[in-house]
Amino acid sequence: MKILLKSKQIKHSKLYKKDKWYAYAMISPVVMGFCLMMLFPLLYEFYLSLTDAKLVGDATFIGFQNYETLFGNDALFTKSILNSLYFSGVLVPMNISLAILLAVLLNKKIRGIGIFRTLVFLPSITPIVVWALVWKFILATDVGVLNSFLKMFGVTGPAWLYNIHLTMPVLIVNTVLKGVGLNMVIFLGALKSIPQIYYEAAKIDGAKSLKTFTKITLPMLSPTIFMVTIMTIIGSLKIFTNVYMLTNGGPANSTSLIVFYIYYKAFKEFKFGYASAAAVILFLAILILTLIQWSLRRRLVYAESE
Amino acid sequence: MLKANKIMRKVWVYILLGIIAFICLFPYVWLLSSSFKPESKMFVIPPELIPNPFTIQNYIDAFTLSPLLRWLMNTIYITLIVVVGGSLVASMAGFAYSKLRFPGSSVLFLIPLCAMMIPNEVIIIPLFQIWSKLHMIDQYLPLILPNIIGAGGMFGVFLFRQFYLSIPNELMEAAKIDGCTTFGIYFKVMLPISQAPLATLAIFNFMYTWNDFLDPLVYLNSPEKYTLSLGLSLYADMSGVLWGQLMAACVIATLPLVIMFFAAQKRFIESVALTGMKT
Numbered sequence: 001m002k003i004l005l006k007s008k009q010i011k012h013s014k015l016y017k018k019d020k021w022y023a024y025a026m027i028s029p030v031v032m033g034f035c036l037m038m039l040f041p042l043l044y045e046f047y048l049s050l051t052d053a054k055l056v057g058d059a060t061f062i063g064f065q066n067y068e069t070l071f072g073n074d075a076l077f078t079k080s081i082l083n084s085l086y087f088s089g090v091l092v093p094m095n096i097s098l099a100i101l102l103a104v105l106l107n108k109k110i111r112g113i114g115i116f117r118t119l120v121f122l123p124s125i126t127p128i129v130v131w132a133l134v135w136k137f138i139l140a141t142d143v144g145v146l147n148s149f150l151k152m153f154g155v156t157g158p159a160w161l162y163n164i165h166l167t168m169p170v171l172i173v174n175t176v177l178k179g180v181g182l183n184m185v186i187f188l189g190a191l192k193s194i195p196q197i198y199y200e201a202a203k204i205d206g207a208k209s210l211k212t213f214t215k216i217t218l219p220m221l222s223p224t225i226f227m228v229t230i231m232t233i234i235g236s237l238k239i240f241t242n243v244y245m246l247t248n249g250g251p252a253n254s255t256s257l258i259v260f261y262i263y264y265k266a267f268k269e270f271k272f273g274y275a276s277a278a279a280v281i282l283f284l285a286i287l288i289l290t291l292i293q294w295s296l297r298r299r300l301v302y303a304e305s306e
Numbered sequence: 307m308l309k310a311n312k313i314m315r316k317v318w319v320y321i322l323l324g325i326i327a328f329i330c331l332f333p334y335v336w337l338l339s340s341s342f343k344p345e346s347k348m349f350v351i352p353p354e355l356i357p358n359p360f361t362i363q364n365y366i367d368a369f370t371l372s373p374l375l376r377w378l379m380n381t382i383y384i385t386l387i388v389v390v391g392g393s394l395v396a397s398m399a400g401f402a403y404s405k406l407r408f409p410g411s412s413v414l415f416l417i418p419l420c421a422m423m424i425p426n427e428v429i430i431i432p433l434f435q436i437w438s439k440l441h442m443i444d445q446y447l448p449l450i451l452p453n454i455i456g457a458g459g460m461f462g463v464f465l466f467r468q469f470y471l472s473i474p475n476e477l478m479e480a481a482k483i484d485g486c487t488t489f490g491i492y493f494k495v496m497l498p499i500s501q502a503p504l505a506t507l508a509i510f511n512f513m514y515t516w517n518d519f520l521d522p523l524v525y526l527n528s529p530e531k532y533t534l535s536l537g538l539s540l541y542a543d544m545s546g547v548l549w550g551q552l553m554a555a556c557v558i559a560t561l562p563l564v565i566m567f568f569a570a571q572k573r574f575i576e577s578v579a580l581t582g583m584k585t
Contacts, residue, residue, distance in 0.1 A: 019406050022488040026402035027414060029395045030463055033455025034417045038424045041432035048432060102326070108319060116323050119330040121575065125563050127517040129535040130556040133542055134333045137340065137549055143349040145336060152352050177329070185575050238427045241519040245539060259427050266431045267524060276431050283428045290423045 042283070048276035055270035066277035077278060079253055080261035087172060087257055088236040095176050095232055096225065099183035104217065106184065107191045117188070121181035131178055132245035136161065139170065167247050167255050175242055179235070183228050190224040191217070230293045234286055258282055337560075341365070341553040348549055364554035374555050376530055377537035384449055384533065385515045391454040392462055392511045393504055400466025400503075401492045405478060421460035426452065427520065434524055448525045449533075453515055462507045469503040470496065502573075509570065509577040513563060534559045 049066055053059035070077050106117050123131060138145050139160040147157030160170050194217065202212045218225075240259040243249060249256035249264065256264070262282065266275035335355065340348065341364055342357040368374045402408075403415055426433075437448045452458055473496070481495045497504075522536040529540065538559060541552050567574045 019488055020408040023402040023406035023408040023411070026398040026406075026489075026492070029455045030399040030459065031414065031417055033452075033459060034421055037433065037452050037456035038421055038429065041429040041436060042424055044432040044436070045429055048435075053435075105319070105322065105326075110316065110319065113323075116327055118571070119327050122330060122334065122564075122567075125513065125567050125574065127535055127559055127563065129517070129519055129538050130337075130560050131333070133538060133552065133556055134337045136542070137553065138333065138336060145353045148349070148351045148353045181330075234425075238425060240427065244519075244523075245542070262427075262431070263520070263524075266434075272431055272435065279428050279431055283424070286425060286428065287423050 045276045045279060045283075048273050049280045051273040053273035053276070055272070059273060062273075066274050069274070070277055070281070076253060076256065077261060080256045080258050083168070083254070083256055084237060084258045086168060087239070088233055090169075091172050091175055091236050092229060092232050094172065095180055095183060096229055098176065099180050099187055099228070100218075100221065100225070102180065102184045103187035103191055104213065107188060117184075120184055123178045124181040124185075126178075128178070128241045129245060132174075132242055135174055136246055161247055162251055164251050164254050167251060171242060171246060171255050174246065175236070175239060178242070179232075183232065186228055187221065187224060190221055194220045226296055227293065230289055230296070234289050234293075237282065237285060237289075337553055337556055340550060341557050343550055345548060345550045364550040365558075367548075368551045368554045368558070372541065372551065372555070373530055373532070373537065374534075374558065377532050377534045378558065380446075380531060381516060381534045384446055385512055387450050388453045388458075388515045389508050389511045391450070392459055393507055395454055395459060396462025396507060397466045397497060397500060397504070398492065399463045400468075401470055401496055403463065404467045404470035405473075405475070405496075406488065418460040418463045421457060424457060426457045429457070430520065430524060437525065443525060444527045444531060445525075446531075449515075449518070449521050452521075453511065453518075458511075458514060462511070465503050465507055466500070469500060473499070505570065505573050506577045509566065509574055512566070513577070516563065 048059070050061060050063060051059035052062050052066075102120055106113060106120065139147075141147060141157070141159040141162065144157075144160075146160070150157040158166055160166055198216050198220070199212060202216060207215070238259055239257055240263060243255055243257050243260045244263075247255040249260050258278070259282070262275050262278050265271050265278065339355055339357055342360050342362065343354075344359065344361050344363065347354065347358070399418075403411070433448070433452070434443075437443060442448055477495060478491050481491045486494065517535060518533070519535045519539070522533045523539075526532055526536060529537070532540065534555075538552070538555055541547065541555065
């Protein structure tokens with residue numbers, strides 16, 4: 001095969017030479033886009049993070065001072081990091097376990113199951129702003145339908161979006177509901193690729209359904225679980241719109257997540273240099289997670305193809 | 307005994323599914339119901355699920371009293387450019403990466419791979435500074451271009467590369483012998499057989515651009531230039547918000563996606579499942 005290609009290459013050498021320029025021309029938009037709109041901004045951000053750049057006026061180089069302030073002297077940054085850890089730490093296990101359970105449930109071959117799959121998936125295609133607005137409407141303290149419903153039973157509902165103890169759990173549940181359908185679909189695909197023969201063998205051996213779940217389904221799903229978990233962690237670190245629309249970071253900054261913090265410092269206080277330093281920290285976190293994802297994927301893909 | 311057990315189990319499954327369906331469906335039912343209610347009946351206790359009286363006044367008001375139509379047109383305009391431009395750029399690059407041999411291809415293929423590590427949220431500050439130096443603030447270019455060839459566009463390259471790798475080379479060779487140029491092979495042979503990835507990427511780009519919020523929020527200033535997402539959030543910020551109108555506008559913003567979803571459910575699920583790959 002290789003020899004064949006080589007002989008062809010010689011025969012059509014002119015054509016292949018031309019191919020080279022066609023190829024460069026065809027990938028040039030992507031290459032240029034990457035260099036001008038991703039690589040250069042990233043390098044520029046590293047530089048910005050070492051300056052005191054603001055909306056107007058010249059930026060002066062101040063070394064690592066921004067980073068020192070971030071980690072030493074900024075309670076809001078520390079709080080935002082802790083909030084993000086809390087948010088991701090609860091959201092990710094909740095999302096993944098719910099997605100697996102839903103996938104197993106919706107994998108049953110019973111009448112009308114397609115409708116249920118569609119319903120669980122529907123929030124994933126809804127505009128995030130609409131999703132947040134509808135929930136804001138439902139959860140409104142005095143007039144929202146949830147508290148009106150509770151009032152019918154003589155219960156005075158809490159201020160879901162203004163009570164410092166409730167906002168974060170509400171935000172987490174809201175985000176899980178929005179995104180769980182997507183992960184469910186991925187797990188559903190993975191479930192379908194588990195050879196049926198394992199389940200038949202387990203049935204012959206008289207295994208109970210809980211045992212087949214823990215001994216067959218979960219181990220067979222584990223590559224997918226790893227991948228989806230990392231994807232969901234990265235996704236949860238980038239959450240912004242939900243926070244902006246539902247709680248605006250409040251009350252008392254209890255829902256200020258990292259991207260919200262960056263947005264606030266950069267586009268409300270216009271501290272571009274300082275906010276860039278926080279963005280660099282976020283970049284490093286995402287970089288590490290992506291590298292883990294790659295090495296896992298490579299290993300898992302090889303394991304699957306062997 | 308065994309049979310009764312089986313039926314009981316089925317009943318439990320259906321009850322569980324019913325609860326899940328209720329939780330998933332309720333926001334949509336409430337959204338629709340509120341959009342057809344007069345403002346005076348919006349907050350009655352006990353809450354009414356079926357609007358009485360039923361009115362479409364909210365929709366009329368949303369279109370006549372607010373710039374909703376303008377926002378809708380802006381969003382359609384931006385989205386269409388991204389969908390068409392994104393398909394062309396991604397298919398061209400995917401074709402070159404999969405079918406053409408050129409020096410440096412292995413290094414250049416790292417580009418879309420590395421791009422996955424730099425999400426838009428991370429570089430929004432320097433991007434904003436660059437666009438403002440180019441006097442592009444309050445213009446649509448910062449919303450369009452990065453979604454075609456920047457952070458938003460890279461994932462399509464993978465999609466097309468994967469698809470073209472599965473197409474046998476003989477097809478290309480035959481066209482080449484017939485005197486087709488390399489670009490002709492891409493445009494006349496490969497592109498016409500690419501309906502599957504074209505549809506997937508179109509849905510993906512449509513959804514992403516339609517729902518984008520951070521970019522419009524950062525780059526757009528004049529209300530008449532807003533996209534739907536940004537416009538809706540402006541609505542909600544106004545004091546004394548008219549919930550009926552707002553819910554009607556929300557229905558309008560969601561409808562195109564829901565219609566597309568039911569028209570091409572399978573491809574839609576595939577596209578959204580790929581979202582996860584785009585980090």
